[in-house]
Amino acid sequence: MNDENRKQTWLIATPVIALLLWTVVYPNVSVIAGSFENGLEHWREFASSPSDREALTTSIVISFASVVAALAIGVPLAFLLGRFEFPGRKVLRAVAALPAALPPLVGVIAFLFLYGESGVVTRSVQHVFSMPEAPWRLSGVPAIIFVHAYTMYVYVFLFVSAGLERFDSTLDEAASGLGASGWMRLRRVTLPLLMPAIAGSALLVFMNALGSFSAPYVFGGGIRVLSTQILVSKLNGALGLAYVETTVLAISAIAGLLLFRWLDRKRKYTLSAKSSRQRRQIKSRGLQTLTAIGAVVVVILLVLPHLMVVLVSFARDGAWTTQVLPPEYTLDNYRRLFSEAELWKPIVNSVSMALVATAANVVICFLAAYLIVLRRFSGRKLLELLVALPWAIPATAIALGLAATFNRNDIASLRVLLVGTFWILPLAYFIRDIPLVASAVESSLKQMDPSLEDAARGLGASWLLTMWRVIIPAAKPGLVAGALLAAVTAVGEFVASVVLFTHANRPISMEILAQLRALAFGTAAAYSVLLILLVLAMTFAARGFEERIA
Amino acid sequence: MIKAPQAAALTLRNIGKRFGDYVAVDDVSLTVAPGELVALIGASGSGKTTTLRIVAGYESPDSGSILLGDADITRLPPQKRGFGMVFQHYALFPQMPVVENVAFGLEARGVGKTERLAKAREVLASVGLEGRADRAVQNLSGGEQQRVALARALVIEPKALLLDEPLSNLDPTLRQTTREDLRAQLHSAGVPALFVTHDQEDAFAVADRIALLKQGKLLQTGTPEELYNCPLSRDVASFIGRAVIVPAQVTESAAVLRVGEQSILFQATHAPGAQPPRGQSAIVLRPHSLRIAENGAKGLSGKISERRFTGSLVMYRVRLGDGAVVEVESKNHSYHENDSVMLVPGEKAVAVIDG
Numbered sequence: 040m041n042d043e044n045r046k047q048t049w050l051i052a053t054p055v056i057a058l059l060l061w062t063v064v065y066p067n068v069s070v071i072a073g074s075f076e077n078g079l080e081h082w083r084e085f086a087s088s089p090s091d092r093e094a095l096t097t098s099i100v101i102s103f104a105s106v107v108a109a110l111a112i113g114v115p116l117a118f119l120l121g122r123f124e125f126p127g128r129k130v131l132r133a134v135a136a137l138p139a140a141l142p143p144l145v146g147v148i149a150f151l152f153l154y155g156e157s158g159v160v161t162r163s164v165q166h167v168f169s170m171p172e173a174p175w176r177l178s179g180v181p182a183i184i185f186v187h188a189y190t191m192y193v194y195v196f197l198f199v200s201a202g203l204e205r206f207d208s209t210l211d212e213a214a215s216g217l218g219a220s221g222w223m224r225l226r227r228v229t230l231p232l233l234m235p236a237i238a239g240s241a242l243l244v245f246m247n248a249l250g251s252f253s254a255p256y257v258f259g260g261g262i263r264v265l266s267t268q269i270l271v272s273k274l275n276g277a278l279g280l281a282y283v284e285t286t287v288l289a290i291s292a293i294a295g296l297l298l299f300r301w302l303d304r305k306r307k308y309t310l311s312a313k314s315s316r317q318r319r320q321i322k323s324r325g326l327q328t329l330t331a332i333g334a335v336v337v338v339i340l341l342v343l344p345h346l347m348v349v350l351v352s353f354a355r356d357g358a359w360t361t362q363v364l365p366p367e368y369t370l371d372n373y374r375r376l377f378s379e380a381e382l383w384k385p386i387v388n389s390v391s392m393a394l395v396a397t398a399a400n401v402v403i404c405f406l407a408a409y410l411i412v413l414r415r416f417s418g419r420k421l422l423e424l425l426v427a428l429p430w431a432i433p434a435t436a437i438a439l440g441l442a443a444t445f446n447r448n449d450i451a452s453l454r455v456l457l458v459g460t461f462w463i464l465p466l467a468y469f470i471r472d473i474p475l476v477a478s479a480v481e482s483s484l485k486q487m488d489p490s491l492e493d494a495a496r497g498l499g500a501s502w503l504l505t506m507w508r509v510i511i512p513a514a515k516p517g518l519v520a521g522a523l524l525a526a527v528t529a530v531g532e533f534v535a536s537v538v539l540f541t542h543a544n545r546p547i548s549m550e551i552l553a554q555l556r557a558l559a560f561g562t563a564a565a566y567s568v569l570l571i572l573l574v575l576a577m578t579f580a581a582r583g584f585e586e587r588i589a
Numbered sequence: 590m591i592k593a594p595q596a597a598a599l600t601l602r603n604i605g606k607r608f609g610d611y612v613a614v615d616d617v618s619l620t621v622a623p624g625e626l627v628a629l630i631g632a633s634g635s636g637k638t639t640t641l642r643i644v645a646g647y648e649s650p651d652s653g654s655i656l657l658g659d660a661d662i663t664r665l666p667p668q669k670r671g672f673g674m675v676f677q678h679y680a681l682f683p684q685m686p687v688v689e690n691v692a693f694g695l696e697a698r699g700v701g702k703t704e705r706l707a708k709a710r711e712v713l714a715s716v717g718l719e720g721r722a723d724r725a726v727q728n729l730s731g732g733e734q735q736r737v738a739l740a741r742a743l744v745i746e747p748k749a750l751l752l753d754e755p756l757s758n759l760d761p762t763l764r765q766t767t768r769e770d771l772r773a774q775l776h777s778a779g780v781p782a783l784f785v786t787h788d789q790e791d792a793f794a795v796a797d798r799i800a801l802l803k804q805g806k807l808l809q810t811g812t813p814e815e816l817y818n819c820p821l822s823r824d825v826a827s828f829i830g831r832a833v834i835v836p837a838q839v840t841e842s843a844a845v846l847r848v849g850e851q852s853i854l855f856q857a858t859h860a861p862g863a864q865p866p867r868g869q870s871a872i873v874l875r876p877h878s879l880r881i882a883e884n885g886a887k888g889l890s891g892k893i894s895e896r897r898f899t900g901s902l903v904m905y906r907v908r909l910g911d912g913a914v915v916e917v918e919s920k921n922h923s924y925h926e927n928d929s930v931m932l933v934p935g936e937k938a939v940a941v942i943d944g
Contacts, residue, residue, distance in 0.1 A: 041646055041647060041648060041649045041666060041667070042649045042664065043666040044666075488678060488680055490676045490677075490678065490680040491680050491682060493645075493647050493667070493674075493676070493680065494674065494676055494680035494682075494741075495682070495693065495697075496647075496666070496667045496668045497645055497646075497647075497667045497668070497670075497672060497673075497674045498668075498673075498693055498694035498697055498741065498742075498745060499668045499669075499671065499694055499697040499698055499745065500668060500693070500694075500696075500697035501668065501697070504696070504697055508682070508685075508693070508696075509682055512682075512684040513683075513684070
């Protein structure tokens, strides 16, 4: 690298690293420092509180159980769809990733409408078997794991499917040529090669489950988990205790991260061979019927939550009490969303806050990815760590960190008053989406021949012209995909919002919760449908763009 | 073709570069005259690409300087040097069609769109790609991509041309014709041209002079003939061409190769300017340095251990009485493995190097 390059690298890297240290690291330091503000007193309080101990255990139990459940659904489904041909395969493949298209809180609400005590499925079962009361109650640990399994198996399914697609089928043929039975091939060849995909997705499920807020918040009943316990402590004014709980939650997440990394430590190979594998036709008539029926059932289960939310969005508020299905339908819910200022406000809030956050993500994450992929400098490892860090910290912890840091104006300690203003939520969304956008841009830039930048510079182009004509076009697919993903998560964000929102800047998710509390199911569902439509529109826009550049 | 108005020589003066403890370039000095083609050759890791990148401005040397004419350009960033560079994998911008790739250097110089595209088309025509101007670069063959990269470097009327392995991605048949084209195009640009290659056939075919690097050090600079016929050292002799190096007794202009009781006398030569070795030294045997005596003349007896047909010639490996194996090429196809033969000196002088 020449001298001018080195100077310029630091010129860009210094502000980016400083910004990340300030917004990503500093709040966590504030939280940890806060937990020790009275010496060890808050920690003693935490250790002697039965409810906190219960919350920690429950959080960890739920996380591991969610991993097991997601693997139990995701892996077989990926094998079934990837390796076998049967009637209904295409439909099943098309809807298999559907749960991922539900914003977190919306998924939980759909489950409430379906399987809750007064849910459609619950009531139907009750009616059919003429039971005096609901056959089950959707609450507690099993309910949370049930919801997690439904929303999170998608990660496992997608990772393992991608692994299977890149799996070199000649390896399988070689193994069978050497006399290995089907079971031995699976155990000794296929599964070990899929381990990276399995471990990677299991880690993702673990982190999501540990930080999960909406399912425990809505279905928890008497159950305590760390993420909800943090909010309770904060609302009770026990900030010191909230800091301890946040620290413990973050440490658990990082411990989980290290544990899964360790489990996957032997990975030294990559699957890259592209092979066109023939799917095996299921031949037995009986088995064919069985899988077809199974496929239909699974498809219905997967589509049902979406349908339910749409259905309820047309139900008149307050009319649905003890009937199986809502008795009265109306367009009023939607009309009110767009005509009543109080109901329209959250939509404007969410969209504008998501736009601000995404714009910041695009700029900062592009610069960070550019530095990480194309520049060699001594701060690179630090930058990589900073960019990945928000991923390892549960959203509740991020939010509490921001609440602890940006709660007053004090320039000497680098504090700015943002809590209670418009800016605090976009900041939280921005931080949460850094890893997502940065890794999307990084993967695009990694596909670029690094000598393109040298070539442009050598032909006399200034740094700006090189950026504009060479680097940004190369980064574009990742920038667009990352920006859309960030916008999608920000517009439906719930977990950080619930800690930081005020009435003036309440996002859609908080309004959905408020409507649920007021038993205005129709309005809550109409908001949810709107969110789903926003997500779908953005996803289609992304896909359309991908096709245009491909 | 585009001519540089006042072409100046490119000079590398005592260039040194380390990466941590690793010495990549060690005190390299070299001058390339306007219109001259110099090949930097060496094995991988010899520092040839690093040297080229220092000349281009992508790396800063730890010591030494780069001069263009009399101007010291060592600290000048690449975008201000005005050199044309052809990268190993061409580094064509994938999102721009061919003509925009070629015009990019003019765009960077603020040339208006109509003018720069017209000029780019002109240069494309000069490398025989007029029909490809609006194609996507991905849809070109390897040879065409190479020519686009060259056109892109030529269009800016570069003060020097730098090429990193310009032929290494081409298939062997294409390589032959491309070498000739490349040589003609570089010569007609009339500026110093420095190109890196690990392939000595490329270097022989294209370059006016060759600079051989090993472990960052410049071993020898000279015409292909000088390096082949008069290597300065064992390293040069064994890198350039096929060579067997054997000990010999050396005088002013002759060398005696002795095997047991038998001996033969060679005419000897050595690298110009070097101190001629005397006494017990070594000589470089090329495949034409020895020939198989047809009529029982006196020489070194040996036995053919391997016979390899190469077309017009046959390459014989002959094991001498002391076990040493030499290579001898011959027009005579009639010898076979295990035949006993007598070897006598060829017509050309052999090079003498330090034993």
